[in-house]
Amino acid sequence: MTSDTRKPISEGSEWTFELIEEYNREIGKIAEKYQLDTYPNQIEVISSEQMMDAYSSVGMPVGYHHWSFGKQFVSTSQSYKRGEMGLAYEIVINSNPCIAYLMEENSMTMQALVIAHACYGHNSFFKNNYLFKTWTDASLIIDYLVFAKNYIRQCEERYGVTEVEELLDSCHALMNYGVDRYKRPYPISAAEEMKRQKEREAYLQTQVNELWRATVPERAKPQKEKQRFPEEPQENVLYFIEKKAPLLKPWQREVVRIVRKIAQYFYPQRQTQVMNEGWATFWHYTLLNELYDEGKVTDGFMLEFLQSHTQVIAQPSFDSPYYSGINPYALGFAMMQDIRRICENPTPEDEKWFPDFAGTDWVKTLHFAMENFKDESFVLQFLSPKVIRDFKLFSILNDDHNTHIEVTAIHDDAGYQLIRENLAAQYNLSINEPNIQVYDVDITGDRSLTLQHIQHQRQPLADSASEVLKHIHRLWQFDVHLESIQEGRVEQTLHCPEKPKPSFDDEIMLAQLGLC
Amino acid sequence: MTYVIDRRLNGKNKSAVNRQRFLERYRKHIKGAVSDAIRNRSITDMDSGEEISIPRKDVSEPRFHHGAGGRQTIVHPGNKEFVAGDKIKRQGGGSGSGAGEGKASNTGEGNDDFVFQISQEEFLNYLFEDLELPNMLKKKLLGTESFEYKHAGIVSDGTPSKLHIVRSMRTSLSRRIALGGSSRRRLKEAKAELQSLLEQSYPHDQKHIHDLEEEINCLEARIRKIPFLDPYDLRYNLHVKQPAPSSQAVMFCLMDVSGSMNQIMKDMAKRFFVLLYLFLQRNYKKIDVVFIRHHTSAKEVDEEEFFYSRETGGTIVSSALKLMSEIIEDRYPVTDWNIYAAQASDGDNWDDDSPLCADLLKSKILPYTQYYAYVEITPRMEQALWKQFEQVQEEYGDHFAMQKIMSVDQIYHVFRDLFQRRAA
Numbered sequence: 001m002t003s004d005t006r007k008p009i010s011e012g013s014e015w016t017f018e019l020i021e022e023y024n025r026e027i028g029k030i031a032e033k034y035q036l037d038t039y040p041n042q043i044e045v046i047s048s049e050q051m052m053d054a055y056s057s058v059g060m061p062v063g064y065h066h067w068s069f070g071k072q073f074v075s076t077s078q079s080y081k082r083g084e085m086g087l088a089y090e091i092v093i094n095s096n097p098c099i100a101y102l103m104e105e106n107s108m109t110m111q112a113l114v115i116a117h118a119c120y121g122h123n124s125f126f127k128n129n130y131l132f133k134t135w136t137d138a139s140l141i142i143d144y145l146v147f148a149k150n151y152i153r154q155c156e157e158r159y160g161v162t163e164v165e166e167l168l169d170s171c172h173a174l175m176n177y178g179v180d181r182y183k184r185p186y187p188i189s190a191a192e193e194m195k196r197q198k199e200r201e202a203y204l205q206t207q208v209n210e211l212w213r214a215t216v217p218e219r220a221k222p223q224k225e226k227q228r229f230p231e232e233p234q235e236n237v238l239y240f241i242e243k244k245a246p247l248l249k250p251w252q253r254e255v256v257r258i259v260r261k262i263a264q265y266f267y268p269q270r271q272t273q274v275m276n277e278g279w280a281t282f283w284h285y286t287l288l289n290e291l292y293d294e295g296k297v298t299d300g301f302m303l304e305f306l307q308s309h310t311q312v313i314a315q316p317s318f319d320s321p322y323y324s325g326i327n328p329y330a331l332g333f334a335m336m337q338d339i340r341r342i343c344e345n346p347t348p349e350d351e352k353w354f355p356d357f358a359g360t361d362w363v364k365t366l367h368f369a370m371e372n373f374k375d376e377s378f379v380l381q382f383l384s385p386k387v388i389r390d391f392k393l394f395s396i397l398n399d400d401h402n403t404h405i406e407v408t409a410i411h412d413d414a415g416y417q418l419i420r421e422n423l424a425a426q427y428n429l430s431i432n433e434p435n436i437q438v439y440d441v442d443i444t445g446d447r448s449l450t451l452q453h454i455q456h457q458r459q460p461l462a463d464s465a466s467e468v469l470k471h472i473h474r475l476w477q478f479d480v481h482l483e484s485i486q487e488g489r490v491e492q493t494l495h496c497p498e499k500p501k502p503s504f505d506d507e508i509m510l511a512q513l514g515l516c
Numbered sequence: 517m518t519y520v521i522d523r524r525l526n527g528k529n530k531s532a533v534n535r536q537r538f539l540e541r542y543r544k545h546i547k548g549a550v551s552d553a554i555r556n557r558s559i560t561d562m563d564s565g566e567e568i569s570i571p572r573k574d575v576s577e578p579r580f581h582h583g584a585g586g587r588q589t590i591v592h593p594g595n596k597e598f599v600a601g602d603k604i605k606r607q608g609g610g611s612g613s614g615a616g617e618g619k620a621s622n623t624g625e626g627n628d629d630f631v632f633q634i635s636q637e638e639f640l641n642y643l644f645e646d647l648e649l650p651n652m653l654k655k656k657l658l659g660t661e662s663f664e665y666k667h668a669g670i671v672s673d674g675t676p677s678k679l680h681i682v683r684s685m686r687t688s689l690s691r692r693i694a695l696g697g698s699s700r701r702r703l704k705e706a707k708a709e710l711q712s713l714l715e716q717s718y719p720h721d722q723k724h725i726h727d728l729e730e731e732i733n734c735l736e737a738r739i740r741k742i743p744f745l746d747p748y749d750l751r752y753n754l755h756v757k758q759p760a761p762s763s764q765a766v767m768f769c770l771m772d773v774s775g776s777m778n779q780i781m782k783d784m785a786k787r788f789f790v791l792l793y794l795f796l797q798r799n800y801k802k803i804d805v806v807f808i809r810h811h812t813s814a815k816e817v818d819e820e821e822f823f824y825s826r827e828t829g830g831t832i833v834s835s836a837l838k839l840m841s842e843i844i845e846d847r848y849p850v851t852d853w854n855i856y857a858a859q860a861s862d863g864d865n866w867d868d869d870s871p872l873c874a875d876l877l878k879s880k881i882l883p884y885t886q887y888y889a890y891v892e893i894t895p896r897m898e899q900a901l902w903k904q905f906e907q908v909q910e911e912y913g914d915h916f917a918m919q920k921i922m923s924v925d926q927i928y929h930v931f932r933d934l935f936q937r938r939a940a
Contacts, residue, residue, distance in 0.1 A: 017520055024518050040517035049528040056531050068577055070538030073531040074632040081633070097519070104524055119518070165537070173578050317594020326593060394595040396604075398588045404603035410595055423591040434580045458586035467578035 008298045013107035017045075020102070023112045024119070030290045031120040034363055036283065038123040039138060040097040043115065051103050052077050054091050060262070061093050062145040064152040066168050090280070092118040094126040094269070096138035109304040112297075116287040121280025128371050129275070131268035141265060147193050148258045155251050167252055170471035171238065171259035176433055178238030178260035179267045201250035233437040233452065237472070238263070240438045246447060247477045256475070271374045271429055278332015279370050282340075285309060285333070315391065326391075326423075334387050335378070339366055342384065349385060375427035383420045385411075395422045400458075434461055439483070448479035455486045469496040539638070545570045546634065550642045554791070554928040566639045569629040644795050647935040665755045674752025683751035691749060696739050703735040764802040765854040765886075767793060768843075770836045772861035774811040775828035781893045784924055785860035786823055788891055791931050792858050800854065806843060810836035816843065833865045833901060834872045841880040855885040863892040865901040874904040882912045889934050890918040 009026065010019050020043065031038070046054070056073035057063040093099040100118035102111050126132050156164045171178070234240045241248070242256040269276070288305055291297050315330040316322040342350045343362035351358045357365045369382060394410040395418060409415030409422070425431050439452040449472070453461055461484060473480045473496040484492040539546060549568045582588075634642070670683055710728045713721065769789045771782070796803050807822035808814055811829035814836040840857065848855060865873070882888060890905055892898070902918070909916050919930040 017522070020520055021518070024520070028518070041519070043518060043520045044523045045520070046523045046526075047528060050523065050526065050530070053528065053530040056534070065533045065537065067534065067537035067541045070531065070534030070536065071575060071630075073535050074538060075630065078632045097517075161537075169577070176579060315593055317596075318592035319594065319596075323594075326591070391593040392595040393591050393593055394598055395589060395591045398590070400585045400587075403606070405606060407598045407600055407602040407604070408589070410598055410600050412600070415600055419591055422589050425589070426591060432582075434582055436580055453580075455586065457588065459582045459588060460585050462581035462583035464576070464578040465580055468580055471578070 007295060008301070009296050010108055011298060011300075013109065013304075015106070015108040015111050019108060020045075020111055020115070023108075024115050026291060026294075026296055027112065027116050027120060027287050030287050030294075031116075031124075031283070034283075034286070035367065036120050036124040037127060038098065038120060039095075039127050041119040041123060042097040042099045043102060043119065044099060045102045045104055047104050048080070051091070051101060052080060054101055060145055061095075061099060061142065062149050064149045064168075064258075065156075066172075067165065068169075068172065090114050090118045090122070092122045093141075094122075094132065094136060094138055094265075095141050098123040098126060098138070107304065109301050110308065112291075112301075113284055113288065113305055113308060116284035117280045120287065121283040122276060124283075125272075125276050125279050125370060128367075129268070129272060129374075130372055131271060131374055135268050136265050144193065144261065148262070151197075151258065152255065155255060159251065164255065166474065167255055168259065170474045171256055173468045173471040174238050174241075174475075175259060175263045177436060178236060178263040180236050180239070180264065181430070197254060201254065228440045229443050230438060230441070233439050235437050236260075237436065237438055237451070241472075241475050244441070245476050248475065268374075271376070271427075274328040274332040274335075274375045274427065275370065275373065275378050276332070277329045278334075278336045281309075281313060281329050281333040282336035282366075285337075317392070331387075331391070334390060335382055335384075336366065338384050338387050339369060339382060341386075353384060354382075376424050376429075379427060380420060380424040383423065385413075385416045388416055388419055393419050393423065395419050431456055434459075436482075446479060448481060449476045450481045450483065453482060453484045455484060455491065458486055460484065460492065466494055466496070469494055473497065539634070542568075542570055542575070543642075545574070547642055547645070550639060551928050553639075554643070554787075555925045564639070565633055565635045567631060567633055569631040572630050575630045640794060640798065643791075644798060644935075647795065647932065664758050666758050668754045668756040670751050671754045672748075672751060674754065678753045678755070680751045680753050684745075684749050687751060688745050688749040691746060692742055692744070695742050699735045699738050703732060703739070706732050706735065764804070764852070765796055765800040765856060766804040766806060766848050767796055768806045768808060768840050768855070768857040769822065770808050770810070770840065770857065770859040770861075771822065772811070772831055772833065772836075772864075773809045773827050774831040774862075774864065776831070776862050776864045777893075781862060782823065784893050784921055784927060785891070787924065787927050788860060788921070788931065789858055791927070792856070792889070795935065796856060804848075804853075806840075808836050808839055808843075810839075814839040831861075831865050832869050833861060834869050834876055837873055837876040837881060841876065844881075844884055850884045856887050856889075857881070857885055858889045858891070860891050860893055861901065862894045863896075863899045863901050864894075865899065867900050870900040870904040873901065874908050877905075877908050877916070878911065882908070882915050885915060888912075888916045890916070891921050891930065892918070893921045895922050 009022055024041070024043070052073060054061070055076050056069050063069060091101050098119065100114065100123075102114055106114070126136075126138060132138075152164060152168075230240070238256055238260040242253050242260065245253075248256070288297070288302075292302050313327070313330045313333050315327045339357075340362045342354055342358050343360050343365050346354075346358035369378065373381060388411045392411055395408045395415070397406045397408045399406075409418040411419070435454045435456060437452055437454075438449065440450040442448045442450075451472070461482075465482065469480055469482055480496045482494040483490045484494075546568050550566060553566045670680055706728050710725065710732065713725055713728070771777075771785050771789075773782070777785075793803070793805065805819075807817050807819060809817055809822055809827075810831075810833065811827055812832045812835065816839065817825075836859075844850070844855060877888070892902055898920075905916075905918050909918055917934045919934060921927055921930050
C-alpha cells in the first residue's frame with residue numbers, strides 16, 4: 001500500500017469524543033468480520049482518580065463500604081503516585097451493556113487499544129464463554145450491586161458500622177468457600193431480591209428455629225446409628241452458614257448471602273484469567289494490526305501501541321527479580337496466537353499433537369476454544385510443544401520427604417505431556433485452594449461445627465487457617481473444629497475457641513489415678 | 517451498539533469512605549507513626565503529610581491457603597540449564613520450609629510493610645487528636661469583613677434576581693384553584709344539566725336551554741379571566757447578613773538565650789513552639805506570633821533572629837515578662853484577643869529575680885492570658901525559678917502549666933500532657 005492511499009483516522013495523540021466514536025466504529029467493523037459477538041458497549045471516560053476508585057472496588061462499579069476496599073485504594077494510589085505502576089488501561093465490567101473505562105489522560109492510541117481489548121475482546125468473552133453463560137447474568141448484576149450497597153448501608157444505620165464490618169470481615173474470609181461449583185444458581189435480580197428478602201428473613205428464622213427445636217430434645221432417645229448432619233459434606237461453607245447457623249439474625253443471613261452472591265459472580269473470572277486476558281490481548285493485537293493494514297492508523301500509532309503491547313505480554317523468567325509467576329496475558333496471548341498458527345501453517349509436530357484442528361479455519365477453532373473451556377482445560381487441550389519451548393517451561397517437584405527439589409520435566413519431547421498436565425493443575429482452583437467442607441454439626445450435643453480439610457498431596461494448611469477459624473466461629477457462634485485429613489486419618493485438628501491444654505495439676509491427678 | 521459517556525464530572529471520591537474506614541481501623545499504628553515523625557522531622561516541615569507503615573501481617577485478611585510442605589509441583593518459565601532429573605539443593609533449611617520460588621506469589625503475603633501516605637490535614641488531626649485548648653475562645657464580633665449571607669426563608673417581596681420560581685408557581689397554582697373552584701363546579705353542573713335537557717326528546721324548554729348556555733359562557737369567561745400569574749403569587753429568597761464571629765489569638769514565645777542555653781536546647785524549644793503554633797492554628801482563624809528573647813534584658817525580635825542569632829550573658833527572666841505585659845497593653849486589648857504564651861528556659865535565673873517573676877505572672881499576666889505554658893529544658897535539678905513557678909501553678913492551675921523536657925523525644929508527650937482533654 002503506498003503512502004498516498006493511506007487515510008489515517010487521526011494523526012496526533014490527542015483524543016476527542018468524535019475520534020473515539022470513529023475508532024470504535026472502525027474497530028467494530030473488523031470485529032464483526034471476525035464474528036466477535038458482544039453485548040452493547042458502554043464506554044465511560046473517567047479521570048485517573050476515578051480510575052483508582054474503580055480499581056479499588058475489585059471490579060464492582062457499585063460497591064458497599066468496607067475498610068478492605070480502602071486498603072486497596074490506599075495502596076493503589078500510593079504506587080500510582082510514586083510512578084511504580086501505570087493504571088491498568090482496562091477495567092471492564094461483566095454487565096449488559098458491558099461497561100469499559102477510558103482514562104482521560106491516555107493518548108488516542110491507548111484509547112483505541114482499550115476499545116479493542118475491552119469492548120471487543122473481554123466483552124465477547126463474557127458473552128460467549130460457557131462459564132459466564134452458566135453462572136452469571138450480565139444484565140442483572142448492576143441492579144443487584146445497588147441493592148446490596150443499599151441494604152448494607154441500612155444495616156449500618158440500624159446496627160452500627162462496627163457490627164456490620166465485623167460480619168463482612170468474617171464473610172470475606174470465607175468468600176472463596178461461598179460458591180457452588182456444580183449447581184447452577186438462580187439468576188439474581190434486584191427487584192426480585194428485594195421482594196423476596198423480607199419473606200426470606202421471616203421464613204429462614206422459622207426454619208432455623210424448627211431445626212434446633214426439633215433436634216435438641218431428641219438427645220434423650222439414643223439413636224441406633226449416629227446420623228451426621230449434614231448428611232453429605234457441604235462445599236459451600238457460606239451457604240451452609242447462611243441457612244443453618246443457629247444464632248444469626250435475619251439481616252446477618254442476608255449479608256452473608258450478599259457476599260456469597262458476589263463471590264459466585266466472580267467465580268468464573270477466577271477460573272478463566274489466562275483465557276480471558278489471552279483472548280482480549282489476541283484481539284486487540286489482531287484488530288489494531290488489521291486497522292493498520294487498512295491504512296486507518298499511522299506508523300506512530302503502531303509504534304506506541306506495540307510498545308505498550310510488548311510490555312503487557314512480557315514474561316520474566318523464574319530467576320528474574322521481576323518474576324511473580326506466569327503472566328496470564330503472556331501465556332494466554334501466546335496460546336491464542338499459536339492456535340491461529342497451527343490452523344494456518346501446521347507443522348508435522350502440530351499435526352501429530354492436534355490432529356483435530358491443525359489446518360482448519362482458525363476463526364472457528366479459536367471461537368470454539370474460547371466458548372467451551374476454562375483455564376485448566378484450555379491448557380490441557382491447547383498448550384502446544386512450541387509454546388512450551390518458547391516459554392522454556394520446566395516443572396519442579398518439591399517433596400518434603402526428599403532432601404532435594406527435583407526437576408521432573410523440561411521443554412523436550414519427554415516432558416511436554418507432563419508440563420502440560422502440571423500447568424493445567426496449577427490453574428485448577430479445586431487443587432489450588434485447600435479443599436475444605438462442612439462435615440458435621442453436633443446437633444444433639446454442643447452444636448459444634450466440624451469442617452474437614454482433605455489434603456491434596458499432603459499439603460498442609462497455612463498458618464492463617466486459625467485466623468479464618470475465628471471468623472467462622474464468629475458466624476457460627478458455637479465451637480468450630482477443623483480436621484485436616486491425610487489419607488483417611490486426621491493429621492491435625494484446629495479448634496476455635498482453642499482447647500485449653502490440660503493443666504499441670506490435671507496431669508498429676510491423671511498420673512496418680514493411673515498409679516492407683 | 518455503543519454509547520460513549522463522559523463521566524469525568526461525576527464524583528471522584530467514591531473511595532473516600534472506604535479509605536476513612538481503613539484509617540480508622542489502623543488508628544493505633546498511625547498514631548504511633550505520627551508521634552515518631554514529630555521526633556525525627558526537621559522543624560520546617562512539621563506540618564506536611566506523613567508516610568505510615570504498618571506490618572503486612574496486621575493488615576492481611578486471612579484466607580485458607582496451602583502452607584509449605586507436602587508434595588508441591590510448580591511450573592516455571594525461563595529454564596536455562598536444567599534437564600529432567602536434576603536435583604537442586606533446598607535453600608535455607610530443612611524439609612518443609614523450602615517452598616520453591618513461586619510460592620511467594622501464591623500466598624500474596626510478603627514481608628514488606630504496608631506503606632501509605634496520609635495528607636497534612638490528616639496528619640495534624642492525628643497529631644492533635646484528643647487535645648483541646650484550655651479556657652476556650654473569647655469570641656469577639658469584629659468589623660465588616662466577617663459578615664456572611666445566610667438563607668433565611670422565603671418572603672413575598674424582593675428583587676427579581678432572587679425570585680423563587682418553584683414557590684411562585686406553587687402559589688399561583690393554588691390561587692387559581694381557589695379562585696376558580698366554585699365557578700368550575702357550577703360549570704360542570706350546568707353542562708350536565710344542558711346535556712340532559714338536550715337529550716330529552718320532548719319539545720325543549722328553549723328558555724331554560726338558553727339561560728344555561730348564557731351561564732356557561734359567563735362561567736367560562738370568568739375562569740378565563742383568572743390571571744395565570746399575579747404579583748401576589750411571587751415569592752423571593754431571603755438572604756440576611758449575619759455577623760460571623762471570628763476569633764483571633766496572639767501567641768507569645770518567650771525564650772531564654774543566655775549563655776547557658778545551647779543550640780540543642782533552643783532547637784527543642786523551637787519544636788515546642790511550632791507544635792503550639794500548629795495547634796492554635798487549628799482553633800483560630802488569625803494568629804499573631806510575638807517573639808521575645810531575653811538574657812539580662814528582653815527584646816522583641818522576628819522569627820529568624822529569635823531562633824538563630826547568638827547572644828550570651830546572664831539571665832533575668834522578669835525582663836521578658838515585663839516586656840510581654842507591655843506589649844499586651846499596647847497592642848492586644850484583652851477584650852479582642854485570646855492570649856497564649858509559651859516560655860522556654862533552662863531555669864537558670866538570677867536568684868533574687870525569681871520571686872519577682874512569680875509576682876509579675878500573678879499580677880500582670882495570668883489574669884489576661886488564656887493559657888501560659890512553661891517548659892524547662894534541662895537535664896539538671898530544678899532551680900529557684902521552678903520552685904517559684906510551682907507556687908504560681910498552685911494558685912492558677914487552670915491557666916498555668918509547667919513541664920520539664922530533657923530530650924527531643926519527650927516534646928510531643930509533654931505537649932500532649934499539657935493539652936490533654938480534661939474530663940468535664
